[in-house]
Amino acid sequence: MREFGLIGQSLGHSFSQTYFTQKFHNLGIEDCRYDLFELPTITQFADLLARLPELAGLNVTIPYKEQIWPFLDDVAPSAARVGAVNVVEFTADGRRIGHNTDYIGFRESVRSFYPTRGEAAGALVLGTGGASKAVEAALRELDIRYWLVSRNPLGRGLTYDDLTPGILAAHPLIINCTPLGTAPNVHECPPIPYAYLTPEHYLFDLIYNPSETEFMQRGREAGAQTKNGFEMLCIQAEEAWKIWNEGN
Incomplete structure (x- = not known):
């Protein structure tokens, strides 16, 4: 099972889980799931990584688009250009790379x-x-x-x-x-x-x-x-x- 999700401080308003769950259904993808991960502080991001070692990708929302930077191994040109991250890529060799698609x-x-x-x-x-x-x-x-x-x-x-x-x-x-x-x-x-x-x-x-x-x-x-x-x-x-x- 490939695990994706969204991290943020308050996620009750988010449509991301609904969007991706519907996408998986429409495409007939049965080995993916998307969850919401509310983190009271960004320091709990490390705990999330330890708890879910199979994470395949994350979205990032308020207020962590800038605070997540120290937890990344590298940033793509899109994130460097913007100065904020809203997507985290988990590479096959275990690296975390920040992107910006916003x-x-x-x-x-x-x-x-x-x-x-x-x-x-x-x-x-x-x-x-x-x-x-x-x-x-x-x-x-x-x-x-x-x-x-x-x-x-x-x-x-x-x-x-x-x-x-x-x-x-x-x-x-x-x-x-x-x-x-x-x-x-x-x-x-x-x-x-x-x-x-x-x-x-x-x-x-x-x-x-x-x-x-x-x-x-x-x-x-x-x-x-x-x-x-x-x-x-x-x-x-x-x-x-x-x-x-x-x-x-």
């Missing part, structure tokens, strides 16, 4: 959603964690300039208080990379000035549960285009599956 998932999902490129393009990336690093890498590839937005006044970007009507008008694409709005806390949302949104805006939420977050709902009510992270989830999952099966 940026591929976001890149491909946003490509058709937000058509503007070059000087006219502009994005606000809400949050500065591992997920936002993947979004940054994708935006650079797509030639979309961006600002990071966080609560930290000493950060390298803007704060939510800095978001004027002019800044929002110059950055039509707004991407939520925070966990705000994830089930069960569905009434939460990033504190952007929603009153400044217009039908010219595009709101992309990396969250996929619920399918329409408070962030997306407020954007839709302002006439903005909205998209959740489900397609991104599917694309990054398929890229992870390719990595886990290379050479098998």
Whole structure:
């Protein structure tokens, strides 16, 4: 039995187990299983490895996409480029290699959603964690300039208080990379000035549960285009599956 799974701190919202279990069923694969592994701290990752020596691949989610780095033997160019890991490959010789498929998932999902490129393009990336690093890498590839937005006044970007009507008008694409709005806390949302949104805006939420977050709902009510992270989830999952099966 090949064992796969997802590690994170709180996984009640995740569709990953359902996605891969259905994939195994559809493909008639009977020797694979996918489980959720909630770890209160990343230090318990070593215990998980000792308990499940047959692990064949892992996904990594909040808040361990950066914290898992010391537990890896190497990182692929995708993870090095992003600075965060969301996929762990277990090689035949016992090495653990970190990859990032989040940026591929976001890149491909946003490509058709937000058509503007070059000087006219502009994005606000809400949050500065591992997920936002993947979004940054994708935006650079797509030639979309961006600002990071966080609560930290000493950060390298803007704060939510800095978001004027002019800044929002110059950055039509707004991407939520925070966990705000994830089930069960569905009434939460990033504190952007929603009153400044217009039908010219595009709101992309990396969250996929619920399918329409408070962030997306407020954007839709302002006439903005909205998209959740489900397609991104599917694309990054398929890229992870390719990595886990290379050479098998």
